[in-house]
Amino acid sequence: MHVAIIMDGNGRWATKRGMPRVFGHKKGMEKVIEAVEWADDRGVDILTLYAFSTENWARPKQEVDFLMNLLVEYIDRELRNLHEKNAKIRILGSPNGLPSICVKKLDEAVELTKNNTGLEVNFAINYSALSEVERAVKNIVTNGYDEDEIDIDLIKNNLYTAGQKDPDMIIRTAGEKRLSNFLLLQAAYSEFVFRDICWPDITWEELDSCVDEFNGRKRKYGGLK
């Protein structure tokens, strides 16, 4: 099973507690660690986590800087553990514009875990689904494909998620009901599960309840089953 999560509501979680927004991001990172543990324990095949969108650069510099530092801190803290779990890390998104220290850490994480065969963890960082499509089209043109060679498989093989199955379920926390430029093509037949709780309040029980909701859905793919 491929589970993708739009981890939303860090800012609101902190604001509700009279704390600065970044406090919510800090707590949110703890929950990323927990979500990976959960996915590994539950036998999820792929876990995709939306960590930073290309639109998130529009936030105050201080918040963006905090998030970039948190990313480095996360890798420093968790990389060894992820590797021991046999997890394979992939980054969805562009390195352009990220601080060089982040790019270095992310490259290190991908390189170290590239031959691992367990849980695949995709971090969407500086990610935009629309830019991902643009990049795929450019790759295809650069590689000189003819019109009759272009099909959905070729396009999908030029996305960041090349070779991975599409998300079965996309979870979004904090009550918002939109994709916010996340996995547009890959979401063609994903089941959407929404929760009103903010990401820093996520628990294993809540994630299990999302899977239960997913299991209750009838996936018909346009047919009549």
Ligand code: IPE
């Ligand atoms: C999600 O929480 C984390 C990121 C986008 C990095 P938000 O920061 O969007 O929290 P809200 O939506 O403002 O509460």
Ligand code: IPE
């Ligand atoms: C989506 O959340 C991006 C991440 C969770 C990283 P946002 O908070 O940025 O999305 P909008 O602005 O509410 O659409």
Ligand code: MG
């Ligand atoms: Mg938000």
